[in-house]
Amino acid sequence: MEVDFLLIGQGLAGTVLSHRLLQLGKKVAVIDLPSANQSSRIAAGLYNPITGKKMVKTWNADLLFPEIEPLYSELEELLGTTFLYRKNIYRPFLNIEEQNEWMGKTGEPGFEPYFEKIFSKEVYPEAVNPFGGILLKNSGYLDINTLLSAYSAFLKNNNLLLEEKFEEDFLEVLEGGFNYQGLYAKGIVYCNGLGAMKSRYFSFLPFAPVKGEILDLVQDFYPEEIINRGVFRISLPNGNQRVGSTYTWHDLDQGPTENAKNELLEKLEKLVPAPVHSIQNHRYGIRPATKDRKPFLGEHPAVSGVYIFNGFGAKGVSLIPFYSKMMVEMLLNGDQPEKEVNIDRIKKHNSNF
Structure with missing residues (x-):
């Protein structure tokens, strides 16, 4: 079997990246052991544009959020099942000062796409919200487990899934590609979460589980x-x-x-x-979080054709749709990912390279 890319791991990162590559006519194979996908399969799948105690826009929200619902809706259509739930998020105010602050902030440029309504009085008698709250839009959650199971079945039906543990010792580097137990690939992409920490290629990356x-x-x-x-x-x-x-x-x-x-x-x-x-x-x-809370995208600094698409932490549902497009541009056209997520930011400070 010969493919363009061998993806290690069919968590959310491997699922979305393989889908994008297949949509562009590339040949892929995925190696995955479902029992190893605890991070993706257990995650609640929330996507929320306004986060933190100070209620600020999540990092890169204006780039990330236009990609979220179209991508997962496309996968729902492909797989014939439902796993994307568009839901407003109601966030109670803690005090009158916070209420006043957000009354003013709704008029600021850049926030309008994420605000549905401001309430100055209690909305839910069952909840603690005496000062009202803010209703956010462009939010919801993804039933990741249902998505991964349906996509796994899709890969199996198309003979694209090797349901086994990836053994890196069996990976042979060839001129212009790789051989993994008779499977030949031009490139290999590590999408296997914390499994990449044990890789001889990417153990230098500062994951922070x-x-x-x-x-x-x-x-x-x-x-x-x-x-x-x-x-x-x-x-x-x-x-x-x-x-x-x-x-x-x-x-x-x-x-x-x-x-x-x-x-x-x-x-x-x-x-x-x-x-x-x-x-x-x-x-x-x-x-699979990282020390600087930014994902890892890039090619190994010493071995051509070995890539990583990983480190999305707790916000994978929001981050992966946008950054999978950036990763595809690297894999197919050689375009470097932006500095904030490129593993160049790590290797330049690592004595091993």
Whole structure:
């Protein structure tokens, strides 16, 4: 079998990048072991243009957000299933000062695409929002697990998926390409999250793994909007609510923790104090975040044809549609990714190169 590109990993990064390459008529193969995709498969999939305690536009929002819904809608049509949920996000104000600040900010240039409405009074009696809140648009969530499963089936049906663990020791560098156990590729792209940390090619990159945990639970309050303050709370199609997420750089042990569960429940009570009738699920994932919180795009500094498309952390749903287009331009035309995400920013300060 001969392909243009062999992609390692069919998490969200590998899924979107392989789709873009296939749409352009390129031959690809993907190596993936689904049980290794815990980061993508566990992620809540939220995309939110206004984030942080200071409620600022997320990094590069004006570039990222026009790409999100068209790309995932295209994949829904291709796969014949639903996994993109367009939802407004309601973010309560903490005090009257914050309310006044955002009343003024809505008129500033650049914010209009993300504001639906400002409320100066309580919207939901079930939630803690005495000062009202802001309703955001161009937001929602992606059911990543459904997307990955449907796309995996698509790859299998087209004989493009090798469902096995990638063994880098079997990768042979040839003149003008690579041989992996009889599969010949002109280029290889590492989309395998934290697996790239163990690669002989990309172990020099400063990943900063972050553990996140989420809960699926039952409360009587079932708003159409996502409620987000301290934690996010998503009403799921099955009638449950999803609450998340924790962030820890220290406790990377495998498995969900009681501490994280209690943290989420305490923050939820401050947002929506209705009784929690039951917890249906408690899951965790280790996100492939980076020290500077910017993804890794680029070609290995010493071995031609070895690339990385990785390090998207907790915002992969928002980042990957835009940066996959940039990565395709590099793979097909040799165009260098912008400095902020190019691995050149790392290798220039690394003594190994």
